[in-house]
Amino acid sequence: MKISVSLTLWLLLGAVSTNECADCQQTFPQDVYAALREMTASLVQLKADMRFLQTTEQTAQLKTEVDNLKQQQLVRQVAFSASLVAGGETTIGPFPTHTTLIYKHVVTNIGNAYNSNTGLFTAPLRGVYHFQWWVGAHGDGGAHASSAGLFKNSDHIFLAWEQQTSHFGTSSNGVTLYLEVGDIVSVSLWANTLAFDNLFHHTTFSGHLLFTM
Known part of the structure; x- marks a missing residue:
């Protein structure tokens, strides 16, 4: 009798674990792919923002340098x-x-x-x-x-x-x-x-x- 009950419980536990693993296999990859897509999009946007900021800073620095050169040139005239x-x-x-x-x-x-x-x-x-x-x-x-x-x-x-x-x-x-x-x-x-x-x-x-x- 004990052997029969133990076997039944073991079969039930095995069945639950199998079902849960099947659900994990169906759900987990989708979540990972979605997260990866979001991360990729965020990285792309971040790179674009960094390029924009760098361009803006370089433009500002260039304008400052040009203004300084113009001022120096004026002083020398x-x-x-x-x-x-x-x-x-x-x-x-x-x-x-x-x-x-x-x-x-x-x-x-x-x-x-x-x-x-x-x-x-x-x-x-x-x-x-x-x-x-x-x-x-x-x-x-x-x-x-x-x-x-x-x-x-x-x-x-x-x-x-x-x-x-x-x-x-x-x-x-x-x-x-x-x-x-x-x-x-x-x-x-x-x-x-x-x-x-x-x-x-x-x-x-x-x-x-x-x-x-």
């Missing part, structure tokens, strides 16, 4: 040109001492290194610059010459000079200078001389950066 007056007619001088000329009519001032309130050019970069200046002369019977000298800080560099007894004339000069940041370049009316200017702009001061160092 220095040029100005100005005359004493925009219109009308004027004669400046004579003065007993050298007097800084203030060129009020500014036609170009790239880099804003020239100050039309003081007449001073201040080097924004260390480098080599070229300057030119002209002085207009209107004869007053030879009583006074027309002359202007270029100064680097307090040092006189070159002079333009014209002695005009009558009528009209001009004198000019130019120089290439090495400047440190903050060096000041100006043009001064020479002591006891005159400078003439009118709407044709005869008395001028110009300069530009050749290259940095």
Whole structure:
């Protein structure tokens, strides 16, 4: 009797285990495949998002680099040109001492290194610059010459000079200078001389950066 009951229980347990395994075999693979498909889709989306973020970051970095390069290029662009007056007619001088000329009519001032309130050019970069200046002369019977000298800080560099007894004339000069940041370049009316200017702009001061160092 005991043997019969044990055999029956063993057969029932075997039947249940077999059915459950059959259910597992039918359900488990479907769940795995579904999970794998979801994981694959998630990975694909994640890769796409990462590529998008990388592209966005690279684009932002590239834009920043381009903006910096543009800014550096702008800083390296220095040029100005100005005359004493925009219109009308004027004669400046004579003065007993050298007097800084203030060129009020500014036609170009790239880099804003020239100050039309003081007449001073201040080097924004260390480098080599070229300057030119002209002085207009209107004869007053030879009583006074027309002359202007270029100064680097307090040092006189070159002079333009014209002695005009009558009528009209001009004198000019130019120089290439090495400047440190903050060096000041100006043009001064020479002591006891005159400078003439009118709407044709005869008395001028110009300069530009050749290259940095």
